Amino acid sequence: MSVAEEARTPGNGHVGRAMRRKEDPRLITGRASYVDDITLTNQLWAAWVRSPEAHAKIVSIDTSAAKALDGVVAVYTHEDLDMEAGLPMAWVPPGVEVNTPDHWVLAKGEVKHVGDPVALVVGKDRYGVVDAAEQVFVEYEPLPVVTDPEAALEDGSALVHGQFGTNKVCEWSLGGGDLEAGFAEADVIVERRIVNHRIAGAAIEPRAVLAEYRGDRLTVWSSTQVPHFLRLFLSILLGISEDRVRVIAPEVGGGFGSKLQIYAEEVGCAWASRKLGRPVKWVETRTEGMMVTHHGRDQIDKVRVGAKRDGTITAFHTTIIADIGAYQMLLTPMIPPLSAFVMCGVYKTPAVKTDVIDVMTNKFPTDAIRGAGRPEATHLIEVTMDQLAAELGMDPLELRRKNFIPPFTEAHETPIGVAYDSGNYEAALDRLLEHIDVAEVRRQAEELRPTGIYRGIGFCTYTEICGNAPSRIVGPSGFGLQGGGWESATVRVHASGSATLYTGTSPHGQGHETGFAQIVADRLGIDPSQIEVIHGDTQTGPFGLDTYGSRSLAVGGEAAARAAIKVADKAKAIVAHQLEADPDDIELRDGKFIVRGSPEKGMALAEVAGAAYVPENLPEGMEPGLDEQSFYDPENFVFPFGAHACVVDVDAETGKVEIVRYVAVDDCGPAINPMLIDGQVHGGITHGLGQALYEQVVYDADGQLVTGTFVDYALATAAEMPSFETDRTVTPSPVNSLGVKGVGEAGTIAGSATVTNAVIDALRPLGVDYMNMPLTPMRIWQAIHTASGPAATEQGKDLGEHGQGSSGSGPAGPTEGGAQ
Numbered sequence: 001m002s003v004a005e006e007a008r009t010p011g012n013g014h015v016g017r018a019m020r021r022k023e024d025p026r027l028i029t030g031r032a033s034y035v036d037d038i039t040l041t042n043q044l045w046a047a048w049v050r051s052p053e054a055h056a057k058i059v060s061i062d063t064s065a066a067k068a069l070d071g072v073v074a075v076y077t078h079e080d081l082d083m084e085a086g087l088p089m090a091w092v093p094p095g096v097e098v099n100t101p102d103h104w105v106l107a108k109g110e111v112k113h114v115g116d117p118v119a120l121v122v123g124k125d126r127y128g129v130v131d132a133a134e135q136v137f138v139e140y141e142p143l144p145v146v147t148d149p150e151a152a153l154e155d156g157s158a159l160v161h162g163q164f165g166t167n168k169v170c171e172w173s174l175g176g177g178d179l180e181a182g183f184a185e186a187d188v189i190v191e192r193r194i195v196n197h198r199i200a201g202a203a204i205e206p207r208a209v210l211a212e213y214r215g216d217r218l219t220v221w222s223s224t225q226v227p228h229f230l231r232l233f234l235s236i237l238l239g240i241s242e243d244r245v246r247v248i249a250p251e252v253g254g255g256f257g258s259k260l261q262i263y264a265e266e267v268g269c270a271w272a273s274r275k276l277g278r279p280v281k282w283v284e285t286r287t288e289g290m291m292v293t294h295h296g297r298d299q300i301d302k303v304r305v306g307a308k309r310d311g312t313i314t315a316f317h318t319t320i321i322a323d324i325g326a327y328q329m330l331l332t333p334m335i336p337p338l339s340a341f342v343m344c345g346v347y348k349t350p351a352v353k354t355d356v357i358d359v360m361t362n363k364f365p366t367d368a369i370r371g372a373g374r375p376e377a378t379h380l381i382e383v384t385m386d387q388l389a390a391e392l393g394m395d396p397l398e399l400r401r402k403n404f405i406p407p408f409t410e411a412h413e414t415p416i417g418v419a420y421d422s423g424n425y426e427a428a429l430d431r432l433l434e435h436i437d438v439a440e441v442r443r444q445a446e447e448l449r450p451t452g453i454y455r456g457i458g459f460c461t462y463t464e465i466c467g468n469a470p471s472r473i474v475g476p477s478g479f480g481l482q483g484g485g486w487e488s489a490t491v492r493v494h495a496s497g498s499a500t501l502y503t504g505t506s507p508h509g510q511g512h513e514t515g516f517a518q519i520v521a522d523r524l525g526i527d528p529s530q531i532e533v534i535h536g537d538t539q540t541g542p543f544g545l546d547t548y549g550s551r552s553l554a555v556g557g558e559a560a561a562r563a564a565i566k567v568a569d570k571a572k573a574i575v576a577h578q579l580e581a582d583p584d585d586i587e588l589r590d591g592k593f594i595v596r597g598s599p600e601k602g603m604a605l606a607e608v609a610g611a612a613y614v615p616e617n618l619p620e621g622m623e624p625g626l627d628e629q630s631f632y633d634p635e636n637f638v639f640p641f642g643a644h645a646c647v648v649d650v651d652a653e654t655g656k657v658e659i660v661r662y663v664a665v666d667d668c669g670p671a672i673n674p675m676l677i678d679g680q681v682h683g684g685i686t687h688g689l690g691q692a693l694y695e696q697v698v699y700d701a702d703g704q705l706v707t708g709t710f711v712d713y714a715l716a717t718a719a720e721m722p723s724f725e726t727d728r729t730v731t732p733s734p735v736n737s738l739g740v741k742g743v744g745e746a747g748t749i750a751g752s753a754t755v756t757n758a759v760i761d762a763l764r765p766l767g768v769d770y771m772n773m774p775l776t777p778m779r780i781w782q783a784i785h786t787a788s789g790p791a792a793t794e795q796g797k798d799l800g801e802h803g804q805g806s807s808g809s810g811p812a813g814p815t816e817g818g819a820q
C-alpha cells in the first residue's frame with residue numbers, strides 16, 4: 001500500500017470527528033501560561049523611548065536624567081549597540097533590485113516613523129522604566145513627511161530614505177498570455193481604482209518578550225508565531241551559535257500574521273540581557289501594538305478588465321501600488337507580489353498581468369496580516385467581477401459561472417504559470433445556492449425599500465495559495481528563511497503506550513494539539529487524549545518552519561502523518577515477529593495491530609511499545625525504541641477555494657450596515673476536524689468583515705497615528721457579527737497524502753469582497769455603483785449623498801430636511817491619510 005493510500009485508510013476514525021479542542025480547558029480556565037506570566041529571578045524590565053515625529057533628524061539625546069533615577073540600570077542609544085546588522089528582511093525576489101534601508105534596533109541619526117525606537121531603558125520596575133523613558137530628552141529636527149504612496153512616487157516628493165533618491169523600493173511583474181490581444185478583442189473594458197486600506201493584526205495578547213542570557217546560552221520567551229526563525233536570526237544578529245539559542249513560544253494569544261516577524265524589541269531585550277547578565281522583559285502596551293507591530297494591506301490597486309459582450313473575460317491587468325511604510329521587515333517587499341500569484345482567481349482568463357510597485361512612506365512597515373496578499377487579490381478580482389457584471393447587465397453569478405475553470409483533480413496550469421492542485425468551483429457555488437435563495441432575497445429587498453432599508457446580496461468565489469511550501473519553488477523565489485518550506489515531525493511512543501508528537505509548527509490559536517493528535521491517533525490505533533502535542537520550543541521540538549500562510553496542516557500535519565506511519569510500520573514488524581506472522585499481513589484495526597483474517601491474534605500499541613524497548617523482543621538487527629521523525633517537503637502548494645454570500649441591510653438614513661446573513665462554503669479537502677475548520681472560518685470571516693466595515697489604521701498627513709487605541713481602531717467583535725452559516729465541499733488535494741488544504745485564512749480572503757459586493761448591491765438603487773472600504777456609516781452616507789441616482793436624490797432631500805445637509809465631501813474623511 002502506498003503512503004498516500006495508507007494515510008487515507010481510516011484507522012480509529014478520529015480524523016473527521018468534530019472533537020473538542022484539547023487545548024481549551026487550560027485556556028478557558030486561565031491556567032495557560034503566556035510570556036507575561038513568566039517571571040525570572042533578578043529580572044529587569046525594558047521600556048522604549050519612541051519618536052513622536054514621523055520623520056526627523058536626531059539632534060541630541062540626553063539620557064542623564066533617566067540614568068540618575070532610582071531603579072534604572074541602563075539607558076542605551078544606537079551608539080551603544082554593538083550589532084553589525086539591523087533587523088532582517090528575508091525575501092528578495094530574484095533579479096529584482098530592491099532599495100533596502102538599514103533597519104536598526106535603535107534609530108541611527110534619523111527617525112522614519114512615529115514610534116521609531118530611539119533609546120532603550122532597562123530597570124528594576126515595570127512602571128519605573130516607563131517613567132524613566134519619559135526622562136530621556138531627545139531633540140529632533142523635523143524633516144518633510146510623506147504618507148501618501150502615490151504622492152511619494154512623484155518627482156520632488158519628500159524622501160523617506162534620502163540615499164536612494166526615490167521612495168520606490170522595487171518594481172516587479174508577473175503575467176502570462178497576450179494582454180494586448182485580450183483587451184483588443186474585448187467589447188467592454190472596466191477600470192476601477194480599488195483601495196485596500198491599512199489594517200492591524202490586533203491580537204488579544206500583546207507582544208511580549210523575556211530574554212535571559214546565562215553562561216553562554218540565550219533563552220528567549222516570545223509571543224511569536226515563528227520561534228524557529230527567531231532563533232536563527234537572534235543567532236545571526238547577536239553572533240551566538242544557533243545551538244546555544246533557545247526560543248520558546250509559550251501560549252500565544254493570537255498573531256494573525258503580526259507575530260510572524262523579528263522585532264526590535266525581541267532582539268533588543270536579548271542583547272540587553274547579555275550586556276547586563278540579567279533577564280530582561282518587555283510587554284507591549286496596546287498603543288505600541290497599534291504603532292509598532294506590523295500592519296497589513298495598504299494597496300492601491302488599479303484594475304482593468306476586458307470582456308466580450310457575452311461575459312467571457314479576455315484580459316485582466318492590475319497595477320498595485322503598495323505602501324510598505326518606512327522600512328522593510330521580514331517579508332515586507334514580497335507581500336504585495338503574493339497577490340499576483342492568485343490573480344487569475346477561479347477564472348480561465350487567458351491573459352493576466354500584475355505589476356507591483358512597492359513604495360516607502362513615513363509609516364510603520366506592512367508585512368503579512370492574515371491572508372497576506374491573497375485577500376487583496378481576491379478583493380480586487382471579486383469586486384471587479386461585480387462591476388463588470390453591472391456594466392454588462394449580467395447576473396454576477398452567471399458571469400462567474402461563464403468564466404469558471406472547469407473542475408480538475410490534477411494540476412491546472414494558469415496562464416501566469418501557477419499550477420493549481422485541484423478545484424471544483426461550480427460545485428462550491430452550487431452548494432452555496434442550496435443555502436440561499438437569491439430570488440427571495442431580492443423580493444425581500446423590494447419589500448423593505450419603502451422603509452428606507454436597502455437590502456443587498458453579494459458573492460465571492462475564490463481560490464488562494466497556501467501550504468508554504470515546496471522548497472523547489474520557494475527557494476528559487478528568493479525566500480531566505482532557511483531556504484525552503486519543509487516541515488518536520490517526530491512521533492515518540494513511550495514504553496507504556498502513550499505518545500508525544502513534536503511538531504515544527506507553532507500554533508497560536510489554530511488547534512494543532514487537537515487536529516494533529518487526531519491524525520496520529522488514527523495511524524497508531526490509540527485515542528487522541530493519549531497523544532501530547534509539543535510545539536513552540538526550539539530545544540524540545542524538532543527543526544521547524546513555524547506557523548503562517550495556512551501551511552501547518554498541509555505541511556506539518558502531513559509530516560506528522562508520515563512520522564506516525566513510520567512508527568506504525570515498525571510496530572507491524574514487531575508484532576509480526578512476536579506473533580510469528582508476515583509483516584505484510586499485519587493491519588491496524590479497531591485499535592489493534594492484528595494478523596489479517598485473525599482478529600483474535602493482535603497487539604495493542606501499549607503492548608507493542610512494551611516490547612519495543614526490550615531488545616530481546618525485537619527481530620534480529622532492529623534498533624530498540626518506537627520513535628520516528630519525518631521531514632516533509634511538498635511538491636506543490638495547495639489551493640483551497642470556496643463560495644461565500646452575504647446579505648446586508650443598509651439604513652439609508654444613517655449609512656449603517658447590518659449583516660443579515662453570511663453563508664460560507666469552503667473546500668479545504670477532507671476535514672481533519674470540522675469544528676476546528678468552523679472556528680477558523682468564523683474567525684477568518686470576522687477579520688474580512690472587520691476590514692470591510694470597521695477597521696482602518698489611519699495616519700494624518702504629518703504621519704501621526706490617529707488610531708492608536710481600540711477606541712479609534714474599531715476592531716470587529718462577536719457583537720457585530722451574524723451567526724455564520726458554514727458548509728463544505730470536499731475536493732482532495734493530490735499534493736499530500738491527507739488530501740488536505742489550508743483553511744486558516746480562507747474566511748478573511750473571501751470576507752471583504754463578499755460584504756463589499758453586498759453593500760454596493762444594496763446601494764445601487766440609490767445610484768451608488770462603487771465604493772471603497774472601509775464601508776463605515778459616514779462614508780456610506782456621504783456616498784449616498786454624492787450619488788446621482790433618483791432614489792439617492794429623494795433620500796438626500798429627506799435627510800436634508802432633517803437638517804443634516806446633503807453634500808458629502810467624498811468618501812475619504814479628513815483624517816484618512818495614505819491609501820484612500
Ligand code: MCN
Nearest residue numbers: 254255256257509515549550551552553672673742743744
Ligand atoms: N484543519 C482541519 N482540516 C482541514 C484543514 C484545516 O481540521 N482540512 C484545521 C487544522 O488542523 C488547524 C486549523 O484547521 O487546526 C488551521 O490549519 P491551517 O489552515 O493549516 O492553518 P495554520 O494552522 O497554518 O494556521 C495559520 C493561519 C494563519 S496564516 C493565520 S494569520 C491565522 C490562522 O491560521 N491566525 C490565527 N488562524 C488563527 N486562529 C487563531 N485563533 N489565531 C490566530 O492568530
